Amino acid sequence: MQQYLTGRLANLERPVHNRRYPKKLKLRAVRDYRNHRLPTKEILLKYDIRGLSQLRNWVILYNNGKEPVRKRVRKMGRKVSYDEKIEIVKWVLKHNHDYKQAAQKFDITYSRAYAWTQKYEQANDWTALKDRRGKTRGRQPADHEEQLLKEIRDLKAKLREREVQIAFSKKLIEISNREVKRPNDIKRFKK
Incomplete structure (x- = not known):
């Protein structure tokens, strides 16, 4: 409402990005506020600060001995060997x-x-x-017996896959033969 009353209609629109203020501007605004040189509304207008809460946050930081600076955005961690x-x-x-x-x-x-x-x-x-994430590579079998067991497992898996393929092809043939057996059945094609 204050922005409307001061004639700053452009500020009523929602900004696309958050406003950034230079460090020097923040310090000058805080010093003016602390020294009571200007009323708070005039400080907001003079330094083009959008809200009183922003100025108060800077003052709190300044009073705690910290300079009002931008918050750091955490970056992604670098890869470490x-x-x-x-x-x-x-x-x-x-x-x-x-x-x-x-x-x-x-x-x-x-x-x-x-x-x-x-x-x-x-x-x-x-x-x-060590980083053990991701797909691990299969280790080599230690002795002849382990190698044979691994071979048996692989062959059983291939056999099962082949059985599934054969069952699927049989079912597909059966479905296609159903349509051939009833060529005179025209009820399906009635409009």
Whole structure:
């Protein structure tokens, strides 16, 4: 309503994107607000701020000793190789479990550094850090007996597939023969 009364009809339309304010503008607006140089409505107009709640949020941040800056958007984590994971875990263990510093140093998230360290400490083995997701390749049979059992399983699967194909083709032939046996049946074609 305030935007309508001040003659800023364009602001009544819903914006396509969120408005971004430069850091210097935020600091000037907060200082004007704190020093009571201007009434709040004039500060909003002067700095083209859409709402009072936005200004109040900046003031709260400023009063808590933080500068009013844009929130960082979390990015997708980068791919980390097995060797890098080992290096990161060694660094974390050497630096007294300082996950935050590890996250900053190696450009990963805190939770990833923590998870890898916990995996290593529980298993006490570096192979715990390997990524086992995805389709695993079949391992080679250890002895002749295992190889024969695998061959039998494969042949049974092929046989079952062949039986299904034969049953399907028989059914298809049976259905097509039904129509041939009754060629004089014209009730189906009546309009």
